[in-house]
Amino acid sequence: MTAAAIAGATVPRLARGVRLREDAARGGRWVVMAPERMFVPDEIALEVLRLVDGARSVDAIVDALAARFAAPRAEIAADVTEMLQDLAAKGVIAT
Amino acid sequence: MSAAGEIEPPLGLLAELTHRCPLRCPYCSNPVALARPGEEMDTAAWARVFREAAALGVLQVHLSGGEPTARRDLPELVRAASEAGLYTNLITAGVLLDAAKVEALAAAGLDHVQLSVQDAAPASADRIGGLAGGHARKLEAARLVRAAGLPLTLNAVVHRQNLDRLPDLIALALALGAGRLEVAHVQYYGWALANRAALLPTRAQLDAATATVGAARAAHRGRLVIDYVIPDYHARRPKACMGGWGRRVLAVTPAGKALPCHAAESLPGLAFPDVREVPLAEIWHRSEAFNRFRGTAWMPEPCRSCDRRAVDFGGCRCQAFALTGDAAATDPACELSPHHALLDLAVREAAGAEEGFTYREMGRAAPPPR
Numbered sequence: 001m002t003a004a005a006i007a008g009a010t011v012p013r014l015a016r017g018v019r020l021r022e023d024a025a026r027g028g029r030w031v032v033m034a035p036e037r038m039f040v041p042d043e044i045a046l047e048v049l050r051l052v053d054g055a056r057s058v059d060a061i062v063d064a065l066a067a068r069f070a071a072p073r074a075e076i077a078a079d080v081t082e083m084l085q086d087l088a089a090k091g092v093i094a095t
Numbered sequence: 096m097s098a099a100g101e102i103e104p105p106l107g108l109l110a111e112l113t114h115r116c117p118l119r120c121p122y123c124s125n126p127v128a129l130a131r132p133g134e135e136m137d138t139a140a141w142a143r144v145f146r147e148a149a150a151l152g153v154l155q156v157h158l159s160g161g162e163p164t165a166r167r168d169l170p171e172l173v174r175a176a177s178e179a180g181l182y183t184n185l186i187t188a189g190v191l192l193d194a195a196k197v198e199a200l201a202a203a204g205l206d207h208v209q210l211s212v213q214d215a216a217p218a219s220a221d222r223i224g225g226l227a228g229g230h231a232r233k234l235e236a237a238r239l240v241r242a243a244g245l246p247l248t249l250n251a252v253v254h255r256q257n258l259d260r261l262p263d264l265i266a267l268a269l270a271l272g273a274g275r276l277e278v279a280h281v282q283y284y285g286w287a288l289a290n291r292a293a294l295l296p297t298r299a300q301l302d303a304a305t306a307t308v309g310a311a312r313a314a315h316r317g318r319l320v321i322d323y324v325i326p327d328y329h330a331r332r333p334k335a336c337m338g339g340w341g342r343r344v345l346a347v348t349p350a351g352k353a354l355p356c357h358a359a360e361s362l363p364g365l366a367f368p369d370v371r372e373v374p375l376a377e378i379w380h381r382s383e384a385f386n387r388f389r390g391t392a393w394m395p396e397p398c399r400s401c402d403r404r405a406v407d408f409g410g411c412r413c414q415a416f417a418l419t420g421d422a423a424a425t426d427p428a429c430e431l432s433p434h435h436a437l438l439d440l441a442v443r444e445a446a447g448a449e450e451g452f453t454y455r456e457m458g459r460a461a462p463p464p465r
Binding site: 019024026031033035038 | 182
């Protein structure tokens with residue numbers, strides 16, 4: 001399971017057995033559920049994960065974030081790519 | 096009542112759907128008095144339990160047994176749990192699975208499968224599980240699970256009679272495409288306590304296993320995660336059993352009793368509520384059974400003044416009762432327990448003991464530890 005390189009045209013999706021869900025009983029935080037483990041994504045990871053739907057490309061995810069946050073697109077693209085690579089290495093997303 | 100402050104909602108539900116099982120493992124974690132098929136809760140009752148659990152804050156359900164695939168309504172139960180919003184984990188021996196069943200479970204929304212193996216050597220695995228041909232069927236089940244695209248964890252229960260083949264178990268997990276391997280040392284209560292002398296590993300075996308795990312974790316990083324903890328009989332401090340009594344997990348038995356731990360029925364003097372009669376939220380927050388050992392206020396010394404009391408919660412209540420006769424005693428796995436020497440003694444006695452088993456069977460009472 002070596003993580004493939006993440007490119008602009010890559011369409012990431014949550015890996016099989018991984019779910020992102022709201023945790024209403026604990027203040028409405030969002031949690032990532034995965035085989036035998038769970039974790040609470042930080043605010044930025046959550047913004048990215050909520051856009052990972054198996055249809056949007058990395059470019060489209062970056063566009064969506066650039067429209068909402070006041071930061072240079074290149075900076076957002078670099079952050080998103082790094083984060084997706086990390087999540088792919090952890091088996092949270094597949095490409 | 097002993098809980099200080101607010102009671103956190105549970106994260107996990109262990110749903111023991113049935114005690115029926117084609118295997119007869121001598122270390123089975125089911126109670127010595129097994130529930131009869133006629134006592135099992137029906138589909139609708141379980142579906143309601145799943146919805147109540149999700150509303151209470153449970154995020155993950157472990158569908159277990161016995162052998163959960165012995166229930167014909169398992170796909171319906173998976174669907175009910177999934178629709179309730181729960182992450183669904185099937186804990187199975189795999190020997191009853193075929194391609195159609197695996198597909199039906201995947202279609203019902205199953206998230207993950209944990210498959211047990213008894214050994215890496217087929218003849219030994221079949222002898223330990225008490226089912227001829229069982230190991231081969233497990234290998235086929237693993238293939239079907241992966242073919243359906245489901246993530247797989249291999250669960251290897253280890254003890255003196257298979258621990259030397261830990262490298263082969265790791266190789267097996269890799270060959271089957273498992274993303275995780277749980278190397279689970281036998282926990283000695285119930286059936287396993289009756290078979291303790293035949294199962295306890297030696298210190299040398301344990302040290303070799305610990306080194307094997309360390310090397311394998313490094314060698315297979317990014318491909319296989321290995322869960323492994325040092326077993327109680329060779330430890331200096333106890334484990335936080337179930338993450339603490341009434342703290343993270345609740346179990347429901349085939350007959351509908353809610354338990355803070357799947358072995359809790361072995362403890363005397365506790366009345367466990369029936370989930371068909373009492374709402375799960377009320378059971379979790381207010382029942383005497385869930386509050387009896389919750390938090391730290393119930394503890395006697397040496398736990399009461401210990402700086403680890405909120406780390407290990409005094410260890411396992413069932414082990415404390417089984418070995419000392421007092422469910423509130425410090426778990427003898429702790430070196431501060433006055434009974435700690437019992438564990439060393441058992442290890443030394445086991446080193447010279449025979450390897451025959453008392454198999455888990457309905458209607459058979461486990462004999463006392465030898």
